[in-house]
Amino acid sequence: MKALIYTNPKKVEVRDIPEPTFRAGSVKLKMKYCGICGSDIGIFLGTHPRAKAPLVLGHEFLGEVVEEGKKFKKGDRVVAYPLLSCGNCLPCRTGNAHVCNTLGLIGIDVDGGIAQYGYVDEDVLFKVPDKVSDIAATVIEPLAVIVRAIHQSNFKSLDVVAVIGAGPIGMITGMMLKHMGASKIFISDVDEKRLEMAKQFGLIPVNAKTESMETISKLDTDGEGVDVLFECSGAEIAAMEMTNITRVGGSICMVSVHKAPHNVNLRDINFKEQHMVGTRVYTKEEFRQAVEYAAQINGDLEKIVSHIVPLKDSENVFDMIADPQYGTVKVLVDCTKI
Known part of the structure; x- marks a missing residue:
């Protein structure tokens, strides 16, 4: 499958990589769109303290379930709460897992969503309401x-x-x-x-x-x-x-x-x-609330997306964001266009 890989500072490549394999509790997603975040720019520049190459970028992704899971059925559109917490430190033990002492994120500490497919734990997925468009849904994480x-x-x-x-x-x-x-x-x-x-x-x-x-x-x-x-x-x-x-x-x-x-x-x-x-990120409950808010401000969320780049052309996405002549605001990668 195709994926956008961070390979070196100021270098990303669209590569063919093996499709991910099933793990217990996960469900296979066909990725539809993935947003580019400020943290992705930091990874690209080589300034992010944790991200290590080679890495599949992206934590703001919308996927479609392609294999039946325990909680989700084939065809469901889902977004992922991408935080990775240890469960043992003081913040985690006191209801603040979103600021875990060793907090990680999908797309930073493990491979992310700018790819054709991915397996994601069902426990972190939220179904997107029907009234929310694909474009608006991809902005749920921010x-x-x-x-x-x-x-x-x-x-x-x-x-x-x-x-x-x-x-x-x-x-x-x-x-x-x-x-x-x-x-x-x-x-x-x-x-x-x-x-x-x-x-x-x-x-x-x-x-x-x-x-x-x-x-x-x-x-x-x-x-x-x-x-x-x-x-x-x-x-x-x-x-x-x-x-x-x-x-x-x-x-x-x-x-x-x-x-x-x-x-x-x-x-x-x-x-x-x-x-x-x-403020840093969000709790899992606040992520759920964001899914609900997206249904209420769907139109505005769509308008904030200024550019959509096909996966096949995404090697240049960071150069485009850095170039003021493009006037980018929010940029998405279309993971279906390979």
Whole structure:
């Protein structure tokens, strides 16, 4: 079968590899689509601390059951909760297996879903509702990241919110906050195409090249600042500015993983009694909730997908994402086109 293999830093290849074999408790899937995540970009660049070549990439996949299982029948469309937890460490023992001390992921620590076929444990699979399209279903995994982030943030309906960064995660954050009743959502980026897309979702775009998120958001909040801020950019300037943008008693949710230490105005955290919280992935229950939310925002999830690349041409997918002329937002690989 064909699969996209990480072989060396800045090198991936579409290769013929043996089809996977059955293991107890698993079911065979014909892969339909798989999304490209920021972590996949890190693997491609050779900067991911755990991923080792050769590796089949991909953890955001939609598959079709092709062999009858105990829980799923042939033809069912399914998505996978891709986290791999040890079950023994303190986080696992206390209901926090999603932040296991040795957390792994399908597509990072074991072979993933950018392939024609795969065997996946039935216990981690969720059936996709009929009303959810194939394209929208493939975005369920990053949607689960946002479900967790919103839970961590203490967001409430009618809150005024700022989202820093209009990449796939920032964009999904904005659309989910809109769905959950935010009164206003400001979203900043330097990419005009992404900001135009954000506007179509009913978000208030802020061009970070020419505009100030602090100035614009405070004009709309009587100078107070936003109730909740979601940092989704990983940018150094965002780390420094986020406490200025957020009101007294407001909350800051760190969605992006900053790769290096950045300056943060910790005095604001004290003087303004702000709450800052991190978020990483999602619980299995939050993944299930994301499946349900996908049925409610199916149309928006479809629109966030800007490019679909056939598996046969996927060796160039990371170059395409890095090239600003393509204006990518969310990119999927069509695993059926070989």
